[in-house]
Amino acid sequence: MATAGTRQLHGATFAGERVRITPPAGWFDLELKALWKARELLYFFVWRDIKIRYKQTAIGAAWAVLQPFLTMVVFSLFFGKLAKIPSHGLPYPVFYYSALLPWTYFATSMQAATSTIVDNQRVITKIYFPRLLLPISAVFSGVVDFLISFVLLLGIMLYYRMIPTLAAVWLPALLLLALLTALGVGLWLSALNAIYRDVRYVVPFLVQFWMFASPVAYPASLVPERWRWLYALNPLTGVIEGFRWALTGQGEAPDRMLAASTVAVLALLAGGLIYFRRIETTMADVV
Amino acid sequence: MSDAAIQCHELGKRYRIGERQPYLALRDLLATAWTAPLRALNGKGHRSAKRAKEYLWALRNTSFEVDRGQVVGLIGRNGAGKSTLLKILARVTRPTEGWAEIRGRIGSLLEVGTGFHPELTGRENVFLSGAILGMSHAEILRKFDEIVAFSEVEKFIDTPLKYYSSGMGLRLAFSVAAHLEPEVLLVDEVLAVGDLNFQKKCISKMGEIAQGGLTIIFVSHQMNQIRRLCERVLWIECGGILRDGSSGDVVTAYESAMSSGSYETTPGARGAQSRFYRWGIRESPLDHSNHLTTMGPVTVVFSLRVNEPVRGVQPDVGLVDRENRVMWAGSGATIDLEPGEHELEIMLPTLPLRPGSYRWWAGLSRAHGWVELWDCHPEMIVATDVYQHPNEKCSSVLNMPHEIAIHQVKGVICS
Numbered sequence: 001m002a003t004a005g006t007r008q009l010h011g012a013t014f015a016g017e018r019v020r021i022t023p024p025a026g027w028f029d030l031e032l033k034a035l036w037k038a039r040e041l042l043y044f045f046v047w048r049d050i051k052i053r054y055k056q057t058a059i060g061a062a063w064a065v066l067q068p069f070l071t072m073v074v075f076s077l078f079f080g081k082l083a084k085i086p087s088h089g090l091p092y093p094v095f096y097y098s099a100l101l102p103w104t105y106f107a108t109s110m111q112a113a114t115s116t117i118v119d120n121q122r123v124i125t126k127i128y129f130p131r132l133l134l135p136i137s138a139v140f141s142g143v144v145d146f147l148i149s150f151v152l153l154l155g156i157m158l159y160y161r162m163i164p165t166l167a168a169v170w171l172p173a174l175l176l177l178a179l180l181t182a183l184g185v186g187l188w189l190s191a192l193n194a195i196y197r198d199v200r201y202v203v204p205f206l207v208q209f210w211m212f213a214s215p216v217a218y219p220a221s222l223v224p225e226r227w228r229w230l231y232a233l234n235p236l237t238g239v240i241e242g243f244r245w246a247l248t249g250q251g252e253a254p255d256r257m258l259a260a261s262t263v264a265v266l267a268l269l270a271g272g273l274i275y276f277r278r279i280e281t282t283m284a285d286v287v
Numbered sequence: 288m289s290d291a292a293i294q295c296h297e298l299g300k301r302y303r304i305g306e307r308q309p310y311l312a313l314r315d316l317l318a319t320a321w322t323a324p325l326r327a328l329n330g331k332g333h334r335s336a337k338r339a340k341e342y343l344w345a346l347r348n349t350s351f352e353v354d355r356g357q358v359v360g361l362i363g364r365n366g367a368g369k370s371t372l373l374k375i376l377a378r379v380t381r382p383t384e385g386w387a388e389i390r391g392r393i394g395s396l397l398e399v400g401t402g403f404h405p406e407l408t409g410r411e412n413v414f415l416s417g418a419i420l421g422m423s424h425a426e427i428l429r430k431f432d433e434i435v436a437f438s439e440v441e442k443f444i445d446t447p448l449k450y451y452s453s454g455m456g457l458r459l460a461f462s463v464a465a466h467l468e469p470e471v472l473l474v475d476e477v478l479a480v481g482d483l484n485f486q487k488k489c490i491s492k493m494g495e496i497a498q499g500g501l502t503i504i505f506v507s508h509q510m511n512q513i514r515r516l517c518e519r520v521l522w523i524e525c526g527g528i529l530r531d532g533s534s535g536d537v538v539t540a541y542e543s544a545m546s547s548g549s550y551e552t553t554p555g556a557r558g559a560q561s562r563f564y565r566w567g568i569r570e571s572p573l574d575h576s577n578h579l580t581t582m583g584p585v586t587v588v589f590s591l592r593v594n595e596p597v598r599g600v601q602p603d604v605g606l607v608d609r610e611n612r613v614m615w616a617g618s619g620a621t622i623d624l625e626p627g628e629h630e631l632e633i634m635l636p637t638l639p640l641r642p643g644s645y646r647w648w649a650g651l652s653r654a655h656g657w658v659e660l661w662d663c664h665p666e667m668i669v670a671t672d673v674y675q676h677p678n679e680k681c682s683s684v685l686n687m688p689h690e691i692a693i694h695q696v697k698g699v700i701c702s
Contacts (some may be wrong), residue, residue, distance in 0.1 A: 017470075021378060021387040048404065055406045055447075126398040127419060128378035233364040284380045285302060 022177040024281035045137035049112075050144050051149050056181070064145035065152050068100040086219055088250035091160045094242070097153055098247050099216045099240045101146065105180045106236060107207045109142035113186025114203050117194045121287050132273075135186045139179050146175065155248070165249040174242045177232045177258070180265050181235040187268045187272030191279040194287045215240050219251065235268075290473055291352040292502040293376065297309050297385035300346040300371050346526045347370040349385070353519075358503045362510070362535060362541055368526040370475060373397065376504065391502065392471025394420065398475070400460030405449035409459055410442060412448055412591050414674060416463045429603035432464045437492075438462035439485075458485055465492045472496070472503045490516065496529040529578055529670050539673050543642040556619050561597050561647045561658065563631075565590040579669045582688065583637030589649040589663070591629040596621050600651040600658050602631050606667070608645050614684075618652070639687040640669045 054060040072093055079085045080092030087095035091132045113135040116126065120134055157163065193199040211217070214236040231237055238261035241254040279286075316701070344553070346368045353359050361369045374380045377386060377395035402419035403412050413434055417427040427434075435441050438459040440451070448456060472493075493503065507513050513520060513534060520537040521543060522530040530537050567576030569586040578583065600623075605616030617633065645667045650660035674689060675682050 017386075017390070017392050019378070019389045019393060021375060021382065021389070023383055023385075026379050042416050044415055048407070048415055052404060052406050096380075117336055122398075123419065126401045127377060127395060129419065129421075151520045193553050282519065284374070 024278075026207075031130060034127060035132055038130050038133060041129055042137055042140070044131050045133055046141045049137060049141035053141075054168050054278065060106070061145075061148050064148040068104045068149050069146045069152060071100050071104075073080075073095040075217055080232065085217070086222070088219055088244065088248070090244070090248055090250055093156055094160055094162065094246070094248065095219075096217075097156055101149055101153055102239050102243050103211065103214065103216045103236065104149070104175065105142050105146040105175070106182050106239070107211070108145070108181035109179070109205065110136040110185050110189070111203055112142060113182060114193055117190045117283065117287060118197070118200075124287055125284045131283055132187075133182060133275065135190050138184060139150040139182045142182070143175070143179070144281050154246070160246060164247045167246040167253070169251065170242065170246045174239050175247065176233060177226075177242075177265060180269055181239070184268035184272045185264060187269070187276040191276045194279060194283055202261060210234075219244075220254070220257070221251070228257070229260065232257040232278040233264045235261040235265045255260060291356065292355040292357070292391055293351075293353040293387065293389050294353070294387070295387040296350050298346060298349045298372070298375060298382050298387055299344060299384040300343055300375060301383040301567075302343050305590075307490070323691040324566065339570055342660060344526050346375070346382075349527055350664040351503065351528060351531065352496065352523065353502055355391075355502055356500045358505065358517045358520060360513040360520040360538075361504060361506045361523055362508070362520055362538065363523035364374070367523045370397075372523065373473055373475050373504065373643060376415060382398070389471050392421075392468075393473065394467040394469025395473040395651040396420075396464050396475065397473070399457055399464070403448060403456065403460060404645075408447050409435075409451070413444075413463055416460065420464060420467055422467065423457055423698045434466050435459075437465065437488075454485075454644050461485070461489055465496075470501060472501055474503065475506045490497075508578075510542060514538055524578060524668065524670075529668075530580065536672060540642045540670050543673065544644060544668055544670055553559070559658050560595040561591060563591050563659065563663070565588050566583075566647055566649065566663045568667070577665045577667050579638065579640070579667060580671060582639055583635060584670060585635045587633050587635070587639045589647075591624075591631055591649075591662075593624045593626050593629060596623065596625055597651065597658060601654055602623065603648075603650045603652045603660075604631065604633055606645055606647050607648070609643065614640065614645060624651075639685045640671070641675070641682075641684070641686040642671060642673060644668050644670050647682045 023173055054063070057063065059066075070178055075096040076092035080087065080096070116134040118140045119129065124131065139266075154164070188205065201217060213234055215223075220228075220231065220237055220241045238254050238258040240249065245251050302656050344593055349368075349372065361372065363369050374397070375382050375397075376389065377393070377397060378394075379397065402416045403491050404415065407415065413431065414424075414427055417434075419422070435444055439463075440455050440459050443451060443455065448459075451459070464500075472542065474493075478611055486534065490512070502515075505513070505517060508648075517534045518539075520530075520532065520534040520536050530540060557682075566587065566589045568579055569576075570581060571578050587604075599621055601621050602619040603616075606614045606616070608614055615635070615638075647667060648662035651658040652660075672688070673687065674686050
């Protein structure tokens with residue numbers, strides 16, 4: 001019987017995939033397996049973000065460098081030359097640029113992650129894929145800009161006849177911490193932004209406040225000793241001080257700060273993941 | 288375990304009314320939080336009544352199975368729940384209750400060119416869209432030449448999409464989708480766009496795939512497409528399956544129901560002390576009780592609220608078609624009504640109407656006129672099988688199952 005034959009044939013392929021569609025249930029159903037299966041799509045999203053960002057721009061990737069560079073010039077002039085803020089004895093351009101590098105990466109990635117759900121509204125309402133890929137790809141695609149502006153940092157250091165210390169091997173770990181922070185905040189804000197569009201007005205303020213709560217324009221040593229523990233809960237404190245230390249060897253290794261930061265990031269990330277997953281089930285209905 | 292490719296069990300999806308419209312603003316939330324204590328003082332009953340109204344079931348109690356290799360069409364009016372059903376199956380949104388199981392690789396085409404970006408070239412978009420639709424990188428690489436050839440836009444494959452004509456973009460987008468090789472394909476009206484020749488090419492490509500055992504769920508408003516592509520059709524109305532059957536039967540019933548225009552609405556002569564406010568067919572499922580699916584017997588119930596005693600009235604009920612011809616009417620004995628909730632019930636052994644829409648009236652009358660008259664809302668949709676003469680000139684008002692036979696009752700007639 002021909003029909004019976006084909007049925008069996010398909011039976012074999014059917015054993016492979018089976019999808020069960022149910023109402024959303026449980027807080028801890030993170031579907032990380034689906035996320036892993038869709039990792040190729042993550043690559044495509046990152047690739048798309050990078051490709052599109054500099055299409056039809058006059059100076060292309062130079063934008064990645066321009067923003068931290070100009071900020072560095074302004075900071076060196078006003079906070080450095082005029083306000084005479086202590087800088088671990090570093091030349092102001094190195095002091096500020098080494099902080100603005102991770103800071104700019106964090107701030108732009110966090111902002112990109114926040115708007116990613118709303119930006120991809122059309123795709124979200126038309127096809128299924130793990131929505132988590134969107135904020136994740138947003139924080140990954142910022143890494144390219146980071147690497148480009150990192151090259152300029154090496155240039156600035158060479159100009160001042162400095163070379164990165166051996167501690168620079170810690171840089172990838174510090175960058176990862178900045179990435180996870182941006183993702184943790186981005187998960188919260190992108191999900192909130194899908195429901196409450198006011199969030200996008202809040203984010204610029206958040207970025208501004210956060211910068212002054214991080215040792216970008218000043219060294220962490222200016223903060224009184226007894227408030228340091230609270231200060232260290234801001235993951236960017238450890239990251240930025242870590243960058244300065246790893247690159248120049250000046251200041252002290254922020255190991256205790258980093259431990260506190262890591263704990264704070266993991267809590268932020270876990271909460272963000274759970275909240276995002278909770279919103280994800282109805283994202284297509286509300287976005 | 289059943290052998291079905293798609294299995295749905297009591298699927299339901301509830302939306303908050305307005306959820307799809309303007310997004311919430313944080314300030315609204317703050318405003319509601321601010322006034323919440325005040326509202327609590329106003330009493331609980333008011334609040335819960337309001338809350339019940341804020342939800343809408345777009346789909347409810349929907350169960351069906353689709354066999355492997357079957358091509359099923361979904362038809363129904365806008366807002367009937369077709370797209371909601373498709374979105375649940377495509378996993379774009381989650382159901383509120385019930386479950387569905389799909390066996391096999393799912394491909395969903397709820398839109399042509401999902402994920403296409405105008406700044407990227409045709410080539411880049413093939414890769415991006417393919418990945419979003421669920422193809423692996425290796426798979427796209429393997430099929431790339433075939434996709435481009437099918438789309439007939441080889442020359443422009445390295446041109447940014449924004450310079451494409453809309454037709455070219457659509458062809459490329461559909462080519463990507465047509466090479467998905469899913470086992471279960473969910474399609475939402477996407478063939479309604481693009482040029483005619485390419486449409487034909489896509490349809491035959493889909494037909495080709497279907498020969499290979501592909502299961503397809505297909506939403507369309509174009510009945511010709513449905514007839515040509517689908518063997519089975521589900522007619523969705525008011526969030527539930529109204530009819531399920533062969534595409535010929537269901538499409539015919541649907542078309543004759545839809546060919547009706549809308550009624551001229553007369554407000555009726557609404558009473559002050561007594562009002563009809565709801566009607567329904569008892570045999571029909573609760574959520575769409577304005578649908579008649581059987582020839583009978585039929586019980587129709589009209590709910591009546593009486594505020595002050597009403598003396599000496601006659602109940603009066605009737606049914607008109609879309610040209611306001613009275614199909615049936617009747618009145619009952621004179622009665623007195625006490626304040627409270629009442630139900631007027633009529634029982635008809637059969638109601639052999641042609642598929643279409645009809646409108647009931649329900650009233651209370653006295654010798655000199657109406658005490659209450661309601662032009663019932665919503666209209667009644669008749670969705671029964673069609674038993675009409677093949678020749679249109681002989682199409683009849685009544686629509687009844689029949690058997691026609693000739694029996695020989697006597698032998699040779701002697702002259």
